[in-house]
Amino acid sequence: MTMSQQHEESPERLARPLVRLAQSMGVATSYVGMSQDFHEIPDDVLIAVLAALNVDASTPQAIEQALERVNNEAAMRLVEPTVLHIVGSETHVPIHVGITDAPKATITLENGDAYTSDLVIEPLPDVKVHEVNGTFFSTAQLVLPDDLPIGYHTLHIESGDRTADATLISAPQRIPLLNPLKNGSLWGWMAQLYSIRSQESWGVGDFADLRTLLMNSKRYTNADFMLINPVHAGEPVSPLTPSPYLPVSRRFINFTYIHPEDIPEYYGLDDAAKQSIKDAHAKMETYNTDPKLIDRDAMWLEKEPALRTIFNAGLKPDRQKAFDAYKAQAGEDLEAYATWCLCYAKWGKPENDPNNWIKKYDKNSPEVQQLREDNADLLEFYRWLEWISVEQMHAAQQAARQAGMKIGIMSDMAVGVHPAGSEVWWNPERFANGATVGAPPDMFNQQGQNWSQPPLNPVALKESGYKAYREMVRGMFDCAGAVRIDHILGLFRLWWIPEGQPASNGTYVYYDHNTMLAILAIEANRVGGLIVGEDLGVVPSYVQQSLSEHAILGCAVEWFEQMDGVFIPPKKWRPYALASVDNHDMPPAAGYLEYEHVRVREELGLLGEDSRAFEASAKSEHRAMLQMLVDNGYLDVDVMNNEEGRWQEIVEALYRALKSSPCKLQAVSFVDAVGERRTQNQPGTDNEYPNWRIPLADYDGKNVALEDLFDSDLLQRITKIMNS
Structure with missing residues (x-):
């Protein structure tokens, strides 16, 4: 990829047929990087990305024919x-x-x-x-x-x-602000749902725990929302993917979060069936108190048979009617996910092998149809699991609103889906074939990033009236009062990487962001909800302007809000944002203050020869943050000069600063409020670090159960700050 000091392409380059064809399809032929470095996209990348859009640009003749076809189609x-x-x-x-x-x-x-x-x-x-x-x-x-x-x-x-x-x-042009936000703000909690377990959990936090979390958050802290990790659909059998940001389908919910004892049919079971479920639950009691690791696979090994027992008991007429209505409403999307689950359960994990079912068969294959006929009961079980998931998450949201929460659940929408998931398998035409999504090189990732997710095809989106996107957003608002969209820049442009190329050899492909933002506005407007867009990092000015015009809130993270090594006081932040001290890709406040991010990266060998420089940078950043807190009256200078054993005072100061911001929404992380030090996700790792498997523990590494969560002294002090 060529790089130069200029900031625009020459007239001669712009006149080239390949460049004109790429631009007519929304494919960027140049871009300006994070350091204002200008890049022109090489021909081979343009040709490969166009091929992923089903446009042949492999020869000069093919390019001319494609240009003529595009122009003629537009005219006709x-x-x-x-x-x-x-x-x-x-x-x-x-x-x-x-x-x-x-x-x-x-x-x-x-x-x-x-x-x-x-x-x-x-x-x-x-x-x-x-x-x-x-x-x-x-x-x-x-x-x-x-x-x-x-x-x-x-x-x-x-x-x-x-x-x-x-x-x-x-x-509508804008999403109406909730009345309390017109002249004020609301605060709430951030929770990794799976990590917060009660005595009734099955080793992993579930929808019953979510309901309790929401009600207790309002009762004991007067919070008005809770941002949770994505709960998109996953696999039907072990091993279960830990990352909530690589779902099988964004249209449906992860049914491993179901709490069996909350299903109405559980209470109608005979004594033997009920006892079998109690025995299965009892096996998970030790997992509920393990402060070291979440074991989803152990949980599902016991919970899935328990759910089968409840399913096999059948439904009374009124419940069957409700289930049938759900199936009719969910339509073919539900058939896609349930069928994929059935294939996975019977034929094994999807693999990148021409003889694997995911490559060998599609939804119309006779073998798939036969499998559905031969396993109609199991297929219905997977439909039923989704129905129960929706019921339980919806019940949690209803409980939050009945308790007095102004918003309730804020669901998190992942950027994309797994390349071998149900959405891609059932409707491959919706996705680009031969490209994945990622990020270009920058100062943090000099080789760029490949997220291994196939991008939605912008042409297919437009041809279908954005139906798949509409249904996904609507489904999320069925069980939430707000939706946070991870990497909202992806609604404007995505970095496409041709198959077989390094992440640096990609280009941006543009989407009709006005239409996608309009869909968000419609769905939020219909339920009186809010949209938050994760817009961290380098975001073009037109993106922030467009989000503002639609009244979509951005994100502000206290540790990221700095310029030239100086932290910006929160009182100077933009109002239209969800503000927080930290996020899931960095250690909680206590860990960050003790350089947990430096220690982990050094241990995992992620720093290479730059370890000393990174440690020096972290210490400089630490000092600059404390200086901002002292300068603005949030922290006593004596604490900055004598930090030993005073991390709680600094954490409180971080939240006093956060509270002073004009941001419409302010979020407190449960991990900060109990003194947890471990990060939930270490970027740049897979199994080298237990990403998304860290249970909630306190500063001393002791498990924090849901029943004890709101008794934490630090949590109560932070709550007092947020309610001041």
């Missing part, structure tokens, strides 16, 4: 497959019609009613006529009125003997 297409309208303003929609046609337009609203107001189609002056195969086309514009209601409608266009339907997305 009556209307784009997805049309965006902002409620309260007129929208002018280009339509491509024959020069002698008299086009007409109608709208069918989301509820099936016809939109009765007249729709005007205006000719455009000075429009060039485009000839395709002897037929002449010009451009007119349809005027969508400002009173079109919010929703996903169908726009129907007729022109001569041609007709076309488009998905018409009509969205």
Whole structure:
């Protein structure tokens, strides 16, 4: 990849057919890096990324043919497959019609009613006529009125003997702020759900624990929300993937979080069946108090048969009716996930092997259909697990709201899905084939990052009216009052890495962020919810402006808010943000203050020859943070000069500073409030470090049970700060 001091491509390069083709498909042909270094994308990368978009650019002739096809399709297409309208303003929609046609337009609203107001189609002056195969086309514009209601409608266009339907997305300009946020802020907790276990847990925190956490958070601390780790769907059998950010499907929920004893049918079991479940639960008691490691596989070994016992008991008519309604509403998406689970359970783990079922069969394969027929009961079990998951998470959210929480659950949306997961297997056309998502080189990762996740195909998104994305967002809001979107920059552009290339040899592919943000606005508006976008790192100014225009909150992390080695006092932060002291990719406050991040990276050999420099940098950062706390009156200077054994005072000062910020949402991490020192996830590692498997423990490494959590002295002091 070429790098130079210039910041734009030359006219000669821009005139090249390959460059013009790439740009017409939303593929960046250059970019400016984190250090303002300018890069031009090599031809082989452009060709490979275009191939992932199903565009052949392998030869000069193929490039010319592709350019001609793209231009002709644009000229001949009556209307784009997805049309965006902002409620309260007129929208002018280009339509491509024959020069002698008299086009007409109608709208069918989301509820099936016809939109009765007249729709005007205006000719455009000075429009060039485009000839395709002897037929002449010009451009007119349809005027969508400002009173079109919010929703996903169908726009129907007729022109001569041609007709076309488009998905018409009509969205509010902004997500309405909750009343308490208009002139103030709300605070809440951040929790890794799996790590917080009660006496009733099965070795891993579950949805019953979430319900208790939410209610007790309101009762004992007056918090109004809880940000939890992603709970997207995972595998049906062991080994279970620890990372919540590499899900099988973002559309569904991880059913390993089900609490069996909370299922209504549990209480109707006979004594023998109920005792078998109690015996299974008893085997997990020692796991509940282990402060060293979460063992999901041991949990699922006992919980899955218990759930089968409850499922086998059957449903009463009213419950069966509710289950049937859920299956009808979830539709083909549920069949995709349940079938994938069945294949996994019967044929084994998906592998990158041509003889493995994930490569050998698709959803239409006779072998898959036969497997479904032969195992109808197990297939229904996986559908049932999803229904129960939704019920229990929804019940937790309802309990939070009934307890008085203004928001309740804030769910976390991962960037993408596993390449061998159900979404990719069932609907491969939705994803780019031959590319993965990652990040370009920067000062933190000089080789770039490859996250091994296939990117959504922006062309397929538009052609389908963004249906898959709409359903995913709607599903998340079914069980939450807010959604945090990891790496929200991905709605604007994603770094695509061609298969077989290092992470540095990629390029950005752009998405229609206006439409995707509009979908977020619709779904949040429908439930009175909020959207938070994780926008940490280097984010283009237009991204922050667009998020602000939609009233989507960004993120501010106290340890990251610095400039040239000087920390920015929280009172000077932007209001539209979710503020926190730290996050899951760094040690909790107590550990960070004791250089846990330095120790772990040194032990794992992640620093190489830079270990001394990294340690010096960490100490300098530490000192600068304390200086900011002292300068702004959050910490006594005596503590800074004599830190030994006074970490709790510094943690409290960090939260006094956080409380002073104007940010609309402020979050306290449970790990900070109990003195935990270990990080949940060490970036740059896989099994070298127990990522996403650290149970909640205090400063001395002792297990903190849910029953004792709110008795913590430090937690109570931080709570007092946040409620001041």
